[in-house]
Amino acid sequence: MTATVENNTPKAVETARSAGRFLFIAAVVLICAWVLVPIYLLMVNTLSSPQEVTGFPKTGIPSFDFSSIQFFISFAGVAKALWNSVLVAVLTMILSIGIGAPAGYALSRFDFPGKEAFRMLVVMTRAFPLPLLALPLAVLFIRSGLDDTAIGLAIVHTVLAIPFAVLITFSLFSGIPLELEEAAWTLGCNRWQAFQKVVLPLVLPGIAASAVFAFTISWNEVFAAAVLTIENRTLPAFLVQNLNVSPLHLKFAGGAAMVIPALIFIFAVRKYLFAMWGIANR
Amino acid sequence: MTPKALPYLLLLPATVFLLVFFVYPFIQIALLAVTGPEGFTLQHVQTMASHWKFNTALGWTILLAAVVVPIQLVMALSMASIVTRLQTGRSAILYIFSIPLGLSDLAAGIVWLAIFEQSGFLNSMLYGLGVVEQPILFLGYQNIWVIFLAVVLAEIWRATAIVMVILVSGMGLIPKEYYEAGEVFGASAWQRFIKITLPMLRPSLQSALILRTLAAFEVFAVVTALGGTTLPVLMGETFQWQFTLQDRNVASAYALVILAISIAATLFFLRVLRVPKGATL
Amino acid sequence: MAEIVIKNVAKSFGSFQALHSIDLTISDQEFMVLLGASGCGKTTLLRIVAGLETPSQGEVWIGGRRVDKLPPRERGIAMVFQNYAVFPHLTVFENIAFGLRMKKLPQQEIDRRVNRTAELMHIEQLLKRYSGQLSGGQRQRVAVARALAMEPDVILMDEPLSNLDALLRLEMRAELKGVLDESKTTTIYVTHDQVEAMSLADRISVMNGGKIVQAASPVEVYRNPAARFVGSFIGNPPMNFLPAKRASNGQWQVAGLEMPGPVAGDALEFAIRPEDLTVSPDGFAATVRVVEPLGAHTLVTAEVGGKPFRAVLDSDLPVSPGDELRLSPKPDRVRWFDPETTRAV
Numbered sequence: 001m002t003a004t005v006e007n008n009t010p011k012a013v014e015t016a017r018s019a020g021r022f023l024f025i026a027a028v029v030l031i032c033a034w035v036l037v038p039i040y041l042l043m044v045n046t047l048s049s050p051q052e053v054t055g056f057p058k059t060g061i062p063s064f065d066f067s068s069i070q071f072f073i074s075f076a077g078v079a080k081a082l083w084n085s086v087l088v089a090v091l092t093m094i095l096s097i098g099i100g101a102p103a104g105y106a107l108s109r110f111d112f113p114g115k116e117a118f119r120m121l122v123v124m125t126r127a128f129p130l131p132l133l134a135l136p137l138a139v140l141f142i143r144s145g146l147d148d149t150a151i152g153l154a155i156v157h158t159v160l161a162i163p164f165a166v167l168i169t170f171s172l173f174s175g176i177p178l179e180l181e182e183a184a185w186t187l188g189c190n191r192w193q194a195f196q197k198v199v200l201p202l203v204l205p206g207i208a209a210s211a212v213f214a215f216t217i218s219w220n221e222v223f224a225a226a227v228l229t230i231e232n233r234t235l236p237a238f239l240v241q242n243l244n245v246s247p248l249h250l251k252f253a254g255g256a257a258m259v260i261p262a263l264i265f266i267f268a269v270r271k272y273l274f275a276m277w278g279i280a281n282r
Numbered sequence: 283m284t285p286k287a288l289p290y291l292l293l294l295p296a297t298v299f300l301l302v303f304f305v306y307p308f309i310q311i312a313l314l315a316v317t318g319p320e321g322f323t324l325q326h327v328q329t330m331a332s333h334w335k336f337n338t339a340l341g342w343t344i345l346l347a348a349v350v351v352p353i354q355l356v357m358a359l360s361m362a363s364i365v366t367r368l369q370t371g372r373s374a375i376l377y378i379f380s381i382p383l384g385l386s387d388l389a390a391g392i393v394w395l396a397i398f399e400q401s402g403f404l405n406s407m408l409y410g411l412g413v414v415e416q417p418i419l420f421l422g423y424q425n426i427w428v429i430f431l432a433v434v435l436a437e438i439w440r441a442t443a444i445v446m447v448i449l450v451s452g453m454g455l456i457p458k459e460y461y462e463a464g465e466v467f468g469a470s471a472w473q474r475f476i477k478i479t480l481p482m483l484r485p486s487l488q489s490a491l492i493l494r495t496l497a498a499f500e501v502f503a504v505v506t507a508l509g510g511t512t513l514p515v516l517m518g519e520t521f522q523w524q525f526t527l528q529d530r531n532v533a534s535a536y537a538l539v540i541l542a543i544s545i546a547a548t549l550f551f552l553r554v555l556r557v558p559k560g561a562t563l
Numbered sequence: 564m565a566e567i568v569i570k571n572v573a574k575s576f577g578s579f580q581a582l583h584s585i586d587l588t589i590s591d592q593e594f595m596v597l598l599g600a601s602g603c604g605k606t607t608l609l610r611i612v613a614g615l616e617t618p619s620q621g622e623v624w625i626g627g628r629r630v631d632k633l634p635p636r637e638r639g640i641a642m643v644f645q646n647y648a649v650f651p652h653l654t655v656f657e658n659i660a661f662g663l664r665m666k667k668l669p670q671q672e673i674d675r676r677v678n679r680t681a682e683l684m685h686i687e688q689l690l691k692r693y694s695g696q697l698s699g700g701q702r703q704r705v706a707v708a709r710a711l712a713m714e715p716d717v718i719l720m721d722e723p724l725s726n727l728d729a730l731l732r733l734e735m736r737a738e739l740k741g742v743l744d745e746s747k748t749t750t751i752y753v754t755h756d757q758v759e760a761m762s763l764a765d766r767i768s769v770m771n772g773g774k775i776v777q778a779a780s781p782v783e784v785y786r787n788p789a790a791r792f793v794g795s796f797i798g799n800p801p802m803n804f805l806p807a808k809r810a811s812n813g814q815w816q817v818a819g820l821e822m823p824g825p826v827a828g829d830a831l832e833f834a835i836r837p838e839d840l841t842v843s844p845d846g847f848a849a850t851v852r853v854v855e856p857l858g859a860h861t862l863v864t865a866e867v868g869g870k871p872f873r874a875v876l877d878s879d880l881p882v883s884p885g886d887e888l889r890l891s892p893k894p895d896r897v898r899w900f901d902p903e904t905t906r907a908v
Contacts, residue, residue, distance in 0.1 A: 024364070024367070027360070031361060032379075036378065038439060044396075045396050056401040056409070057405070057406035057417075058406040099295045099299050102295065102296070103292060103293050103297075110289035118293055126492070126493065128308065129496060131517075132520070133303065133308070135524060135533055135534055138530075140307070140310075158299070158303075159300070159303050183642065186662075187636070187665060193665070202651065222502060223502050226521065227525075236503070252392060255395075259389050263384065266377070266381055273447050274454065
């Protein structure tokens with residue numbers, strides 16, 4: 001009797017465990033499918049001819065016909081919109097890191113009166129619907145000649161990206177022990193040399209990741225881009241303006257043009273995503 | 283240069299930038315919304331409030347956030363728990379889970395358009411299964427609830443990743459010893475989740491919920507991509523007044539409404555999920 | 564030639580006074596250890612000498628030059644940090660060469676100095692490695708080599724051994740002593756480990772509450788503590804203290820015994836080190852509470868006059884808890900402290 005019990009219990013536990021294991025794997029597969037299948041379907045449409053895109057029913061298998069893509073690329077305004085998107089995103093990247101990183105460094109290395117006030121200012125930006133900034137800035141930009149320019153839009157996107165740039169660089173710099181800098185000072189460096197020779201090489205990958213993050217924020221932003229540009233539309237602004245007049249295959253190719261770089265960006269910064277948010281929460 | 287001045291010097295560009303391009307414009311918005319040629323006026327606010335689309339836009343926006351955010355929270359918690367328990371392939375699966383993080387709402391709208399449009403994949407599947415004989419026009423104005431559902435799905439699909447990432451980082455900060463202590467004292471996996479993970483995750487939950495709820499109030503391009511103007515939302519109306527109707531003042535009034543509900547939501551989450559002093563990690 | 568003179572240096576962080584008016588002279592080639600519990604200000608004092616912290620008041624002189632307004636790089640110092648601070652993005656060679664390159668020395672000289680110091684610290688086979696590939700002890704060696712390669716006037720060490728495990732610490736301690744003796748460089752060494760301090764120092768400055776309580780040779784600090792704190796901080800186990808009252812005959816009454824003592828006031832504190840006690844019939848009446856055999860000796864914690872009282876006894880002596888013992892102090896080892904000022908009398 002006792003022997004059977006002893007034999008049965010581990011078996012029951014094992015069954016329960018393998019059932020749990022199965023459920024766990026099923027959940028992982030299901031969520032992966034939930035994320036990936038819609039992207040796959042968009043790619044199917046992008047890699048099909050315009051006729052197939054409007055055709056019915058669909059097979060769900062791409063025909064690898066590039067005429068939709070060709071149509072998209074040669075469509076009036078698309079090339080320019082793509083170029084504008086890249087230009088604005090690069091400017092945003094430079095501005096937000098150039099302005100945000102020094103602030104992040106100051107927050108991580110110094111204690112000074114007013115530090116909390118600055119932190120509040122940065123945190124506050126996250127509690128405001130930032131794309132709305134485009135409305136009053138449109139007026140300001142017209143007055144200062146920044147309307148419909150890449151730099152004007154990049155400024156608004158920088159407001160969006162700066163809180164992230166500050167908090168991410170803050171956590172990056174906080175991860176470099178102050179002792180390393182102090183060691184460099186005692187070894188003959190002034191502040192700038194120590195930063196350049198010791199801190200910079202160590203944070204560079206992280207800075208690059210947060211720069212890519214800023215790029216992505218700008219690359220994806222729709223509302224402010226649509227409000228602030230007329231001639232020099234970025235890709236999302238261009239697409240959203242033409243949504244109700246453009247044919248389906250143009251939308252899908254445009255969607256793919258936005259998604260593919262994003263996939264690459266996330267891949268590039270994947271290691272840093274969590275480190276960034278871990279500290280940024282505090 | 284004295285060392286005392288250095289931190290201020292480093293903060294100067296960011297401070298000036300935020301004052302000029304963040305604080306000042308928001309003051310401008312408030313002014314635009316309540317001033318006319320003769321000074322203070324509530325006329326723009328009245329124009330906005332009396333327009334037939336205002337109440338529906340406000341209603342749909344809040345309903346959308348109320349439906350999307352809780353579902354995202356539950357999904358993100360499950361995903362984060364799964365990720366923290368993974369032993370093999372953790373980084374690959376984490377990458378897949380966080381892909382939507384990099385996608386814009388416009389792209390998400392277009393992705394789901396491929397599924398929901400009349401000749402799209404949902405109709406193709408239903409047709410293939412013999413459920414329907416004719417493709418259905420899901421995204422027409424007669425089917426406003428289907429549009430709403432499509433928007434909900436697209437939003438959940440796109441923006442759950444950011445919540446998950448925040449929660450995974452937050453879970454990473456909880457020392458393992460707490461779970462081991464919980465196990466020693468006989469707490470089951472579910473009890474450990476309820477009694478240890480959730481309370482210690484409060485700061486992360488707070489930032490994730492604030493971030494997501496505000497973003498949900500700003501929903502715009504997904505809705506436009508899937509339903510045009512059939513499903514009115516606040517941000518879409520703001521855009522309409524700014525562009526199609528060329529009335530900055532009413533657009534600013536709309537902006538103030540979004541701002542108001544955003545601040546209300548922020549304060550709500552700050553209060554509900556506050557961490558008592560000294561109870562932090 | 565680098566004598567360090569610290570004149571009236573004080574430091575406060577906000578309302579917290581970390582250092583109270585410190586005066587200390589460290590002569591050329593001297594090995595000075597700053598010893599104290601954490602928070603006593605020893606590291607702050609070291610960092611002020613290094614230039615990593617600015618004093619709220621006072622002056623610091625190195626080699627006849629006033630340096631307290633100069634940045635660290637202009638003070639002729641080198642420093643070894645508690646966490647080693649070996650640059651992770653550079654090889655061991657480049658770490659040691661870092662300061663030399665900043666000085667713009669010719670490559671030949673850099674090679675010579677790196678190789679010489681690496682040999683000295685027995686890390687010549689590690690020169691191509693990165694810090695991530697080194698053990699804690701090896702990193703420590705790199706940090707010391709990097710400081711020595713600078714051929715500085717002064718070497719400052721901030722608890723350099725505290726992150727090593729016990730055995731390695733012992734080994735590195737002996738090695739450091741040899742290397743630093745050889746280099747004839749003035750050294751300030753911060754530690755909270757009294758054994759480290761004893762074994763390395765020419766002179767120990769015992770610090771407490773932002774003040775230097777005593778600065779003297781290790782034996783002097785141990786044998787003749789200038790204040791009650793020094794006696795209670797140095798020595799393991801520390802000194803025993805008992806209250807003493809002046810008797811009518813001029814003798815001092817301590818826990819039932821009468822003994823001669825200094826002529827000062829009505830009340831004093833009697834102090835004796837645990838190893839300066841012997842078992843003899845005319846000693847203090849002690850009730851044994853805890854017995855800890857340590858091999859060579861047995862540590863006995865007893866109660867004398869209602870106060871805990873420790874004695875280090877020969878391990879052959881049979882003792883067990885509850886026993887009554889008579890412990891008598893070696894007369895020449897008895898010390899007296901003023902209970903008001905806590906200074907030695």
